[in-house]
Each structure stands twice: as structure tokens, then as C-alpha cells.
Amino acid sequence: MAEKLVGIISLGCAKNLVDTEVMLGLLQRAGYHITSEAFRAQILIVNTCGFIDPAKEESIETLLEMAEYKKRGNCEILLAAGCLSQGHGEELVKEISELDGVVGTGCFHKIVEVLSEALEGKRPVCVDTPHFLYDHTFPRVLSTPPYTAYVKIAEGCSHRCSFCVIPKLRGRYRSREPVSVAREVQSLAENGVKEINLIAQDTTGYGRDIHPGKVSLSLLLEELVTIAGIQWIRVLYGYPGGITGELMGVMSREEKVCSYLDLPLQHAHQDILVKMRRPFRKAKIKQLVEKLRERIPGIVLRSSFMVGFPGEKEEHFRELYSFLEEIRFDRAGFFSYSPQENTPSALMENQVPEEIKEERFLSLMELQKKISLEKNKNLLGDRLEVLIEGQVPNRKNYYTGRYAGQAPEVDGAVYVKSHFPLRAGEIVQVKITAAGAYDLQGRA
Numbered sequence: 080m081a082e083k084l085v086g087i088i089s090l091g092c093a094k095n096l097v098d099t100e101v102m103l104g105l106l107q108r109a110g111y112h113i114t115s116e117a118f119r120a121q122i123l124i125v126n127t128c129g130f131i132d133p134a135k136e137e138s139i140e141t142l143l144e145m146a147e148y149k150k151r152g153n154c155e156i157l158l159a160a161g162c163l164s165q166g167h168g169e170e171l172v173k174e175i176s177e178l179d180g181v182v183g184t185g186c187f188h189k190i191v192e193v194l195s196e197a198l199e200g201k202r203p204v205c206v207d208t209p210h211f212l213y214d215h216t217f218p219r220v221l222s223t224p225p226y227t228a229y230v231k232i233a234e235g236c237s238h239r240c241s242f243c244v245i246p247k248l249r250g251r252y253r254s255r256e257p258v259s260v261a262r263e264v265q266s267l268a269e270n271g272v273k274e275i276n277l278i279a280q281d282t283t284g285y286g287r288d289i290h291p292g293k294v295s296l297s298l299l300l301e302e303l304v305t306i307a308g309i310q311w312i313r314v315l316y317g318y319p320g321g322i323t324g325e326l327m328g329v330m331s332r333e334e335k336v337c338s339y340l341d342l343p344l345q346h347a348h349q350d351i352l353v354k355m356r357r358p359f360r361k362a363k364i365k366q367l368v369e370k371l372r373e374r375i376p377g378i379v380l381r382s383s384f385m386v387g388f389p390g391e392k393e394e395h396f397r398e399l400y401s402f403l404e405e406i407r408f409d410r411a412g413f414f415s416y417s418p419q420e421n422t423p424s425a426l427m428e429n430q431v432p433e434e435i436k437e438e439r440f441l442s443l444m445e446l447q448k449k450i451s452l453e454k455n456k457n458l459l460g461d462r463l464e465v466l467i468e469g470q471v472p473n474r475k476n477y478y479t480g481r482y483a484g485q486a487p488e489v490d491g492a493v494y495v496k497s498h499f500p501l502r503a504g505e506i507v508q509v510k511i512t513a514a515g516a517y518d519l520q521g522r523a
Contacts, residue, residue, distance in 0.1 A: 082110065082111075082112065083111060083112070083121045083122055083155075084111075084112050084113075084114045084119055084120050084121050084122065084153075085103075085106050085111045085112065085113055085114070085120060085121075085122040085123075085124065086113070086114045086115065086116065086117050086119070086120030086122070086123050086124070087099050087102065087103060087123075087124045087125075087126055087160075088117065088123070088124070088125045088126065088141060088145070089126045089222065090125070090126060090127055090128045090134070090137060090138055090141060090161070091126075091127070091128025091130065091134055091138075091161065091162065092128065092130075093229045093276065093278050093315070093488070094229075094231055094234075094278055094279070094280070095126055095128060095161055095162070096222065096223075096229060097213075097219075097229050097230075097231045097278070098126060098160070098161070098184070098187050098213075099126045099160075099222060100219040100220055100221055100222055101187070101188065101213050101217050101218070101219055102124065102126070102160065102187055102190045103219070103220035103222070104217060104218030104219040104220045105188065105190055105191055105217070105218060106190060106191060106194070107218065107220055108218050109191045111194075113220060115222075117145075117148070118148075118152060118153065119153060120153065120154060121153055121154060121155045121156070122154070122155065122156045122158070122194065123145050123148075123149070123154050123156070123157050123158070124157075124158045124159075124160055124190075125138070125141050125142050125145055125157075125158070125159050125160065125161075126160045126161040127141075127142070127159055127160065127161035127162060127163035127164055128161060128162055128163065129161070129162035129163035129164075129165070129166050129167070129244070129248060130162065130243075130244070130245065131414065131417045131419070132417035132419075133417070135163055138161070138163045139163070142157075142159055142171070142175055142178065143175065145157055145177075146175055146176075146177035146178065149177045150177065156179045156180075156194065156197050156198060157177055157178055157179055158178070158179060158180045158181065158182065158190075158193065158194065158197060159171050159175075159178055159180075159181045159182075160181070160182045160183070160187055160190070161183070161184060161187075162183075162184055162245075162248045162249070164181045164182060164183045164184075164206065165183030165184045165185060165206050165209070165248045165249075166183075166244070166247070166248055166420075168181040168183055168204045168205075168206040169181075169204055172202055172204055178202075179197040179202055180193050180194070180196065180197035180201075180202055180203045180204065180205075181193075181203070181204045181205065181206065182203075182205045182206075183205060183206035183207070183209075184209050184248055184249055184250075185205075185206060185207035185208050185209035185210065185211060185250070186205045186206070186207040186211065187211075188211050188213065188217070189205055192205075193205050208250065209234070209235060209248070209249050209250030210250060210253075211234075212234050212253050212255060213231070213234075213255075214255060214256070214259040214263075215259045215260075215262040215263040215266065221272075223487070224468065224503060224504070225270070225271050225272070225503075225504065226271060226272060226273045226274060226466065226503065226504030227272060227273070227274040227275075227276070227466075227487060228267050228272045228274070228275060228276070229275075229276045229277075229278050230260060230263055230264060230267070230275055230276070230277055230278070231255075231278050231279060232254065232255055232260050232277050232278070232279050232282060232285050232296075232299065233252060233253060233254040233255060233279035233280070233281070233282070233284070233285055233288075234249060234250065234252075234253055234279070234280075235249040235250040235251050235252045235253055235280065236249060236251075236252050236280035236281060237251050237252040237284075237288070238252075238280075238281065238318070238356075239356055240345075240355055240356050240357060241354060241355055241356045241422060241423040241424040241427075242355060242385070242388065242416065242419065242422055242424040243419070243422065244419045244420070244421065244422055245280060247421060249280065252280065252281065252284060252288055253288060253289075254279075254284075254285050254286050254287075254288050254289045254294070256289070257286075257294055257298070257299050257302060260299060260303070261299075261302050261303060261306070264303055264306055264309060265306050267309075268306050268307065268308035268309050269308070271308075271504065272308070272309070273308065273309060273310045273311065273466070273504060273506070274309075274310065274311040274312075274313070274466060274487075275303065275309055275311070275312045275313070276313045276315055276486065276487065277296075277299075277312065277313065277314050277315065278315050278316055279316060280316060281316065281317075281318040281321065282296060282314050282315060282316050282317050282318075282321075283296055283314075283317040283318050283319075283320070283321025283322055283323075283326065284318055284320075284321045285299060285321075286298070286299070287321075295323070295325065295326075296314070296321065296326055297323065297325040297326040297328070297329045298325075300312065300314075300326075300329045300330075300333065300336055301329055301333070303335075304333045304335040304336065309335060310335060310506060311335065311337050311466070311483055312335050312336050312337065313336075313337040313339050313483070313486055314330075314336075314337075314339070314340055314341065315341045315486060316341055316343065317340055317341055317342055318343075319342055319344070319359050319363075319364060319367055320358065320359065322340075322342075322367060322371070324374075327370070327371065327374040327375060328374070330374075330375050330378070331374050331375045331376075337379075337483040337484070338375050338376075338377050338378040338379060338483065338484070339378065339379045339380075339381070339483060339484055339486065340371065340378060340379075340380055340381070341381045341382070341486070342380060342381070342382045343382060343383045344357075344359070344364060344382045344383070344384060345357055345383070345384055345385050346384060346385060346388065346395075346399055347361045347364070347384075347398055347399045347401075347402035347403075348361070348391075348394075348395040348398045348399060349361065350390070350395060351388050351390070351391055351395050351399075354388065354389070354390060354424070354427070355385075355388060355424070356423075361398075361402060364406075365405075365406065368380065368406055379409045379410070379483075379484035379485075380408050380409055380410075381408060381409060381410035381411065381412075381486070381489070381490070382408050382410075382411050382412075383411065383412040383413070383414070384399065384403075384411060384412075384413050384414075384443065385413075385414060385415070385416050386399075386413060386414075386415055386416065386436055386439040386440050386443065387415045387416040387431040387433075387435065387436030387439060387440075388416045388424065388431070389416070389418075389424055389427035389428065389429050389430050389431065390427065390428070390429040390431075391416075391431055391439075396439050399443075400442065400443065400446065403443065403446055403447065403450070404446065404450075407450050407453075407454070408447070408450070409451065409454050409484065410447075410451065410489075410490055411443075411447045411450075412489065413440055413443045413444055413447070414440070415433075415436040415437065415439075415440050416431070416436065418430070448516045449516075451516045451517065452514070452515065452516040455514035455515065455516065455517075455519055456514045458511045458514060458519060459511055459512070459513075459514055460510070460511065461510070461511050462508050462509065462510050462511075463482040463483075463493070463508070463509055463511060463521070464482060464483065464506050464507070464508060464509075465480040465481065465482050465493045465495060465506065465507055465508075465509040465521070465523075466480050466481050466482075466504070466505075466506050467479075467480040467495065467501045467502065467503055467504065467505045467506070467507060468480050468481065468492075468503055469503050470501075471494065476496055476497055476498060477494060477495070477496055477497075478494070478495045478496075478497060478501050478523075479492050479493070479494060479495070480492065480493045480495055480507075480509070481493060482509075482519075490517075491515075491517035491518040491519070492517075492518050492519075493509060493511075493518070493519045493520070493521060494518060494519070494520045494521075495507070495509050495520075495521055495522065495523050496520075496521070496522045496523070497522065497523035498523075499523070501523065507523050508523070509521040509522065509523055510522055
């Protein structure tokens with residue numbers, strides 16, 4: 080059976096993508112062949128997301144689409160994995176007759192065994208309590224371009240935000256050992272990876288659960304910068320409470336650590352933050368941002384915010400809008416609140432009508448677009464180091480890339496004109512000649 084072709088469709092966040100890559104590695108080690116073309120696969124796995132309603136809908140739609148494909152294509156076995164599977168495994172198997180098995184976040188490392196059972200016609204549902212934590216000994220098949228990779232330094236979450244179901248789907252927060260992270264990054268570097276994006280539900284909380292005071296994100300970064308071949312290390316999903324003076328020092332001191340930080344803040348009004356069970360207040364966040372910009376000149380700050388949380392009045396929203404006008408984040412993402420099962424906020428009164436959520440969402444998007452455009456225009460004439468990602472289709476001498484202030488997938492791109500050939504994975508100096516709200520243009 081192991082000679083069969085396996086394809087995985089990975090939905091949701093980069094943390095889910097790492098799980099996908101580990102599953103691919105385990106399947107390949109077991110003798111299965113991997114394909115990126117779904118129509119060729121005899122075994123299809125959909126690694127689902129279950130964070131908010133649009134993500135759940137996308138996951139269900141994808142499963143149903145693949146179920147239809149199974150009826151008329153090469154697919155013999157269809158499996159569901161990931162967060163939606165962890166929370167609704169039994170329901171998925173019951174409702175989608177074409178589904179041959181489910182593996183949740185608690186046991187995705189058992190994918191080979193689950194697939195074996197599915198091939199025997201057993202329709203397994205494996206949704207153990209999430210305790211598993213992958214390490215450097217697990218094989219991975221990168222689905223990212225060969226010059227960049229995500230490295231998950233911790234799994235799960237021990238915060239108890241009132242709107243979030245992640246602790247139930249991913250388990251308590253648990254950090255990897257520093258030596259394991261370093262060995263994985265070393266291995267990736269030996270295979271040509273130049274850019275490392277560190278991820279977790281809370282990267283800045285790294286280490287506190289295993290060796291308090293002896294292991295931290297700042298100490299981990301100091302170790303990772305010594306690894307030859309790695310040129311950029313970026314920190315994503317940083318909880319504000321874990322941003323220490325030591326971390327700022329490492330970020331300002333070490334050239335390999337990108338002057339970039341992702342701070343998911345969610346809101347600015349105290350009443351809403353209290354209801355969200357977020358421990359930080361607007362004044363503290365402003366102080367933190369000021370300190371970051373002072374200690375790390377030129378730092379690019381990204382954040383994410385939620386509109387329409389239960390009880391959010393116009394005055395709450397206006398304070399959030401004013402906060403964004405004042406702080407002027409380089410990048411920001413927005414999403415509308417959607418009630419999640421088994422979360423305290425789903426039972427709260429004064430749920431905000433959808434049309435008001437949409438209006439507020441669009442208002443913040445428009446504001447941030449103006450801010451991002453102004454920020455990008457400030458880069459005109461600057462020379463930036465740009466990681467080349469490939470050639471622009473049908474455009475001779477034009478390439479796409481990113482500078483250190485642009486994370487993969489979530490931020491914009493730099494379009495580069497060059498009269499000499501550029502290779503994907505190469506880092507070149509580019510003079511910025513034009514700027515839009517999301518993308519930049521320049522010449523090598």
C-alpha cells in the first residue's frame with residue numbers, strides 16, 4: 080500500500096502548515112510517495128482550521144469538494160486532520176460518508192497508523208487530548224519554497240481569552256527544548272534555508288513552562304544567530320507580556336534577527352479588553368510600542384484586531400480607531416468577531432449585528448491602507464536587502480521578493496527590476512522607486 084501517492088491540502092495558519100509538513104515527512108518515511116497535485120493523489124488529506132467561522136466554512140467546503148472529487152477521480156482514501164477534526168471528528172465522519180478517517184491535533188503524529196486503518200476500511204477517529212510536541216527527530220517535507228521555513232518553538236496555549244477555542248483544540252502551552260529547536264534550524268540551514276520564521280501561539284512566552292529564568296526567546300535567538308547559512312530570523316505571534324528588555328536588546332543587536340515584530344492586540348478599549356480577558360491596557364501598549372521603536376530603530380510592527388466583540392459600542396470602536404490613528408502600525412490585520420462553541424463570549428449578551436461588524440471592519444481596513452501607504456512612501460529612495468522569490472510571469476527582467484519587514488504570506492511584496500538574472504533565494508540590494516499601500520517597487 081505504501082507506494083500510493085499522497086497529497087495534503089493545508090488550510091489555516093503557519094502553525095497548521097508545520098503539522099502538515101511533519102505528517103508529510105512521516106508518510107514519506109513510511110514509504111508513501113508525495114504529490115502536490117491533488118488530481119494525482121490516491122490518498123488525500125485535508126488539514127483543517129477551526130479558529131473562526133470563515134475558517135471552519137472553508138474547511139468544510141474543501142472537505143465536501145474533495146468528497147465529490149473522490150467519487151469521480153483517482154482518490155481512494157480521504158482523511159481530515161487539524162483543528163476542525165479535533166473539535167468535530169465524530170460529526171465529520173457521520174456527516175461526510177466519503178470521509179475514511181479523522182486525525183486531530185492531539186495525534187497527527189499517528190497519521191501513518193490512522194491511514195493504515197483507513198486502508199483496511201475501519202474509518203478511524205483519532206482525537207486524543209493534545210499533549211504531543213514534535214521535535215528535531217521528526218522528519219519534515221517542506222511545502223514552503225526551499226529558502227524559507229517556519230519553525231514551531233511551542234505548541235498549545237495557556238491563555239484563556241474569552242473568545243478563543245485554541246486551548247481546547249491545541250492543549251496547554253508547551254515549549255520545545257532549545258537544543259531541539261537549534262538542531263532543527265541547523266538541519267534546515269544545511270538544506271539551503273536562509274529565512275526562519277519562529278512561530279507558536281505565543282512566541283514571547285517561550286521557555287517559561289519548562290525552565291523558568293533559564294530558557295527564553297531572547298536566549299534562543301542568541302543561539303540561533305550563530306548557525307551558519309541562516310540570514311533572517313523573524314518572530315511572529317508575540318504576546319506583549321513576554322517582550323522583555325533582553326529580547327529588545329537581542330533584536331537591536333543581532334543583524335540576523337529581523338527588525339519586525341507581530342503583536343496580536345485584539346482591541347484598545349479597556350471595557351472590551353476586560354471582557355476579552357486580555358491582560359494589557361491601552362496605556363501599557365502605547366508605552367511598549369514607544370520603547371520598541373526607541374530600542375530598535377526602524378522596527379516594523381504588525382498587529383491584529385477584532386471588531387464586533389459582544390457589547391462593543393460605537394464609543395469603544397471609536398477609541399480603537401483613534402488608537403490605530405495614533406500608533407500607526409506598519410501592518411495590521413482585522414477580522415470580525417464570530418462566536419465559537421464552548422467559549423464564554425458566545426454566551427455574552429449584546430451580540431453586535433453583522434452589518435455593523437462589516438461597517439467597522441471596512442472602516443479599519445481603509446484607515447490602515449492609508450497608514451501603510453504613508454509608511455511605504457517613507458521607504459522611497461532607500462536601499463533594502465530583498466529576498467528574491469521568483470520571476471514575474473511574462474515580465475522579462477522583473478522579479479518578486481520581500482524585504483525583512485515583510486513576512487511571508489501576510490505582508491506585501493517588492494517587485495524588482497534587474498538587468499542581470501536573479502535566483503530565488505538570493506538576497507540582493509534594491510533601491511525603492513515606487514510604493515503602494517501593500518507592495519513596493521525597486522531596481523536591483
